[in-house]
Amino acid sequence: MKRRDSLKALSLTGFGLAVGPTEAAVPAPPDVKPLKIPGGRQKFEAERDAKLMAEKFFTPHELQTVTVLSDIIIPADERSGSASQAGVPAFIEFMMKDQPRNQTPMRGGIRWLDNTCTKRYGKPFVQCTKAQQIDMVEQIAYPALAKPDMTQGASFFTLMRNLTASGFFTSQIGIKDLGYVGNTPNQWNGVPDDVLKQYGLAYEERELNPGK
């Protein structure tokens, strides 16, 4: 990697501005804590992120529901941990604030789930037994098969499934599970021979011997 060159870049301050008379009349802006801008972020993004991080969207009950659901969707198995172990609930919480169009389907979906569980089992979802929770999930986990009184629940569960998968497989645990081995300096010399053989494919002569 090359050393960065320092460059002469002019900005208007270089022109030596005098302070105009109107400036004194404007009250000084309120003191704000200087925000450290992380590398690769624009200032407005860093400010926005900091603001969102400081806000809370889910109630404790909602967060608990999201946690239970995400672990039903992606449980721990012999290869890797569960969704909640990979930090999925916190990711979903952030996405609610980052893309507020998700908020009503999510909050309303949790309410729908609790209403339906109360009707069926006399308790909100998280207080149901494991067997009841699975019985409920079975009704909404297969959108094409959902009964007419379950379709809204199926839409909600699809949203939960998608967010859970995205959150899990973009976490450290999930990427290791998936076996993605890139994002590191590499030499690309083509598809490994055994893989070529497996698929009955071959490179062309000119690809094997470039320049000939």
Next chain:
Amino acid sequence: MDPFQIQKPPTQFDVAIVGSGAGGGMAAYTLAKAGAKVVLLEAGGYYDPADPKYITQLKWPWESPRRGAGTTRAFGDFDAAWGGWDIEGEPYTTAKGTEFHWFRSRMLGGRTNHWGRISLRFGPDDFRRRSMTGVGQDWPIGYDDLKPFYDRVDRLIGVFGSVENFPNEPDGIFLPAPKPRLHELMIRKGARSIGIPVIPSRLSMLTKPINDERGSCFYCAQCGRGCQAYADFSSSSVLVKPAMKTGNVTLINGAMVREVITDPATGLCTGVSYVDTQTLQEVTIKAKSVVLAASAGETARLLLNSKSSRFPTGLANSSGVVGKYINDSTGASRSAFVPALMDRKRYNEDGVGGMHVFTPWWLDNKKLDFPRGYHIEYWGGMGMPAYGFGWGVEALNGMIAARDGSKKPGGGYGAGLKDDYRRFYGAYVGMAGRGEPVPLESNYCEIDPNVVDKYGIPVLRFNYKWSDYEVKQAKHMQDTFEEIIHSMGGIALGEKPGAENSYGLEAPGKIIHEVGTSRMGNDPKTSALNKFQQAHDVKNLFVVDAAAFPSQGDKNVTWTILASSMRTSEYLIDQVKKKNI
């Protein structure tokens, strides 16, 4: 602070260049190397992909709280674009019943920091489509005029590819092309079996070092984030920085040019006025020549806003064509699942930041019901997961048997679902057509009479509708995509787009190749610029972005912007030497 205080920097420059993207970067480089004193005015901030302040390359998805989602950056949280379809305080409008999306990057290097780096030359036919088909417009120059400049751009910047002798797809001076990835080999085999060519792509990344200033590619697939090794082309790293090393370039960031200033007596430009985006001060810069490279839309806006008693319809616009004939590439796409790619062996196949193969336009429009062609871009493989991973699995996993052969309905949960994600990883492919539209006078941008941006500068209003030509082309793309998908044993995903949604034809602007808003031509009555991209009306005013292009080509435009900017810059130097300007 008095916002109306006019600052006058002491110097008069030889040339003022507006914008530091492909066109402006090349002009700054060419002019500064020739010894001209250049001021480069860039509305956006300073950017260097090797400065930790800006680096996003090699970051992991979990380093973004939104896991790379495109909430504040259209192409994802790590993308090297400051700006996008919407910029706070810088609106644009569209006329009722029409649509246009305008992607702008406000940063040193403009949109070349995160472009796809597909670096294609236009072919001989692309300069004479009207003669060939009766619709559209010929260029006042031909391939032979640009060929020497394409050659020099290839050598200066670096592009990989392969010599193919393919009709109307001129070969360049190529670095070695990276070998196709697994899915690309499958696409190639399938497509070729049905008579569709697939050849190595042509992208501007250094698969071999070309000089001491830039490193070579280490295959991270992230050119869109900007390369710390400067191994990919961006105007900021590859043109502006070397230009500044000459000592002849004064770069002013945060300079939003508002108007080109002319002398009412001579009708020549004397410089430009800009708004400092930080202080909102108005500043005037004096220069002997002005070169516009603010991007096709913005250049038209500047010309139209530079009205004076001598130029009442805007500068360089006695023909009235400024703003007219705006045209963007067409686009349509389809993705697919390839069962044969399930349960793949894992290895690092990141490759370069883009496709390793593509399909150039291979058919004869005389035998088709639409007059222009398209090329096809491909994607797929075991990429780094990001926000959106696994989305929509419920539409797919019901079709695929589990490891034990059992089938379950689409959707689901639990250990079986978790295993599906693993099994499906790397088994998706996608393809997109990028086509040439017919430029029409009825597609235009103009100054909105009612709206200004936060700097007080009147904004553009777009009037753009696709014609039947483009819709029919999109239909052809969709049929072709399905044939290719089936030829490789894939399952096309989603409904096939049909007439009801114009065959998935993307809205105008979405492909981000807009050209044509101050087109060149031999007749000053029907063009704004002559064949050297010099204004017919103002001889010390030049345009070096795609505003000058009468048409689009079935190729992406940027390599042609670079070649023609180099050509125009050398013409400017020549004219100064001859004392013509």
